Amino acid sequence: MNQLDFKGRHAVVTGGATGLGYAIAGRLIASGGSVTLWDRDLPAAERAALALGATAQAVQVDVSQHASVQAAVAATLQRSPRIDALVNSAGITGPNTKVWEYPVDAWREVVDVNLNGLFYCCREVVPVMRNAGYGRIVNIASVAGKDGNPNASAYSASKAAVMALTKSLGKELADTGVRVNCVTPAAVKTAIFDQMSEEHIRFMLSKIPMGRFGTPEEVAALVGWLCTEECSFSTGAVFDLSGGRSTY
Numbered sequence: 001m002n003q004l005d006f007k008g009r010h011a012v013v014t015g016g017a018t019g020l021g022y023a024i025a026g027r028l029i030a031s032g033g034s035v036t037l038w039d040r041d042l043p044a045a046e047r048a049a050l051a052l053g054a055t056a057q058a059v060q061v062d063v064s065q066h067a068s069v070q071a072a073v074a075a076t077l078q079r080s081p082r083i084d085a086l087v088n089s090a091g092i093t094g095p096n097t098k099v100w101e102y103p104v105d106a107w108r109e110v111v112d113v114n115l116n117g118l119f120y121c122c123r124e125v126v127p128v129m130r131n132a133g134y135g136r137i138v139n140i141a142s143v144a145g146k147d148g149n150p151n152a153s154a155y156s157a158s159k160a161a162v163m164a165l166t167k168s169l170g171k172e173l174a175d176t177g178v179r180v181n182c183v184t185p186a187a188v189k190t191a192i193f194d195q196m197s198e199e200h201i202r203f204m205l206s207k208i209p210m211g212r213f214g215t216p217e218e219v220a221a222l223v224g225w226l227c228t229e230e231c232s233f234s235t236g237a238v239f240d241l242s243g244g245r246s247t248y
């Protein structure tokens with residue numbers, strides 16, 4: 001594992017109780033920083049913080065609720081005066097079904113968490129970073145947002161929107177010390193697989209030229225670097241993590 005420099009820095013990781021968010025939090029702590037795990041599952045986030053050690057703490061938030069995000073920012077700033085990095089990892093897949101059969105409520109929930117929730121988090125944390133004159137935001141999009149996976153329309157559409165939001169916000173902040181980027185992983189085996197059909201998981205694996213799933217540590221390696229000061233001339237950019245699947 002390469003040594004990243006996140007010394008003295010503090011990150012908020014949404015969806016940090018498990019999966020990719022948890023691995024990213026671990027990498028940032030191993031790089032010398034501290035982390036606040038934001039998750040709607042508070043007991044899981046507290047267990048995760050305990051496992052990560054004294055430089056991790058947990059805050060309950062439902063990112064799909066604007067007021068909940070505002071409260072989480074206030075709670076975080078009470079304990080840590082700065083937010084140097086924001087990693088937006090909270091996300092859900094929604095059901096694997098065709099557009100014409102897609103339950104309307106499920107569609108709304110996916111967009112509320114994956115897109116609107118990420119917008120609320122950026123909206124509330126950016127002023128903190130602008131005031132400090134420094135920040136790194138990393139949004140976890142998906143290769144589904146580039147390709148448009150069949151039977152995952154809400155998920156794919158929400159992740160395409162995350163890429164566009166990243167590009168807009170990156171440009172808006174380009175003349176500040178805040179950098180905004182996103183990553184587009186192909187399938188990585190985490191608890192999120194429990195939300196998908198076996199057929200869909202087989203489909204995703206079949207699309208990866210390396211013939212294997214990614215690992216949370218591989219995602220954390222790139223996201224960790226994007227959270228460091230050294231990531232200085234990239235903003236509004238989309239970074240690939242797809243085992244060769246993506247062609248752009």
Ligand SMILES: NC(=O)c1ccc[n+]([C@@H]2O[C@H](COP(=O)([O-])OP(=O)(O)OC[C@H]3O[C@@H](n4cnc5c(N)ncnc54)[C@H](O)[C@@H]3O)[C@@H](O)[C@H]2O)c1
Nearest residue numbers: 015019020040062063089090091142185187188190191192
């Ligand atoms: N694992 C993959 O194959 C994969 C591939 C590409 C992109 N992604 C994206 O990476 C991110 C993390 O995925 P993961 O595999 O770690 O999933 P996961 O299910 O393991 O973890 C997601 C975390 O987000 C939290 N969460 C969900 N809704 C929330 C809400 N409304 N408010 C606050 N927290 C909430 C969950 O409690 C959980 O701790 C997601 O955005 C996902 O879409 C995952």
